[in-house]
Amino acid sequence: MSRTTDILVVGSGMAGLAAAIVARSQGKRVALLSRGCGSLNIGSGCVDVLGYIDGRAVAGNPLDALDALPPRHPYRLVGREGVETALGLLREVCARRDAPLNAAATGNRRVPTILGTLKPTWLTLPSFQAERLETAETVLVAGIRGLKDSHPALVTAQLRRYPHPARIRWHETHLENPMPGAHRNLSPLDIARLVETAEGAAWLISGLHKALRATPADLVLLPPVCGLCGTTWKGLAAAVPVPLVEMAALPPGVGGLRLYTALLEELRSLGVDMIENARAVAAECDGGSCRALVAETACGSRRFEARAFVMATGGFMGGGFQSSPGEAREAVFGLPVLQADGAPLPQRPEDWSDKDIFGSHAFASAGVMVNADMQPLRADGAPALNNVFFAGRSVGGYDFAAEKSGNGVAVATAWRAALSACAQC
């Protein structure tokens, strides 16, 4: 069996979802094929654009710092104007879907994490507006009994080490376990689901009121448990007498799921054809163009024809790359996965990473080399395929974890790849 469309997007992480929205908004018939969810829905949902360059924190608007990146960096290929347009489109979509993304006025926001570190990020949902800490004098850090990774004393001990306004007094509290019968640690997602119910919301609101009566504060920091959608967050925030700020958590981060849901709603309303639980395994190519991808689906092997393809299959973790000792390849077209400077990965797999965990890891910035249209390149610099475009973590030349640029690069490269794909149809 075979299906045909204008543009086939592969992968439903941030890059795939964004590419499908952009392509469909250009009036093309779009199908989104994906094996599973990407990392968006387990993350914080904060859109990191650029937190660090060479280990130095970016001061001010991160968009002003893009020109300082190496010429092969995906942001340099897309260009500042393109990056700004792509992020603007994402913000429009998310605002429509009750998941508004806002930037702080002065530069990267430093969002507290559940481990007590400060994560630099650019666009966040309203619940992560950490700059509210700047005007607080007394902050109550709330943990929840039974919730994994919930240690308010660790958070306050760590946050005291950062140069916060000296006047801030940090206090800790624990809310009671809302599901004492659960025979396992709770995750933020369990509690976010619970507070979607009237009883769950009442538990959280009354717990916070009680904690604030015992320890008055100007602001409460709590794990990301305030529901799965913007409406629930708004209701909870309005029912508590002081601002609530959520901390970014280890997966599942809940904020990412809110963003994922918003983007999925947009895709459905645009009429994008969703093909789930399907893994692209091979490509049919001819004379420098791709005709179809073959995917394994629940109903067996299927061919998906398209006029252009956007590959947003992620990196080693997302399943976009396959590795064997001394070599890594992109999983569908078999394209080489190269280091940021275009060199092959070292022969010895132990040399793919640095001994220093905060060092420079070859694997972290390795990926498919692309041109400014996001077409994959041959060794001589010419496009390897005319109608195939890469986006997100599968693109080489940046280390999202060290730079704090993950979702930003995903959105920017997706926008460019989608427009390039549209130009083929």
Ligand SMILES: Cc1cc2nc3c(=O)[nH]c(=O)nc-3n(C[C@H](O)[C@H](O)[C@H](O)COP(=O)(O)OP(=O)(O)OC[C@H]3O[C@@H](n4cnc5c(N)ncnc54)[C@H](O)[C@@H]3O)c2cc1C
């Ligand atoms: C735990 C975690 C937390 C993070 N937190 C943040 C954060 O707070 N802010 C931020 O900006 N960035 C964050 N990042 C980074 C960010 O999530 C990624 O950089 C970005 O989402 C990359 O998205 P992607 O769409 O390129 O890839 P992925 O999210 O990896 O998605 C890849 C997609 O491709 C699909 N796929 C792969 N191979 C195939 C195939 N052969 N056929 C069909 N489908 C396939 C996968 O199922 C998946 O849907 C985080 C990353 C992780 C891992």
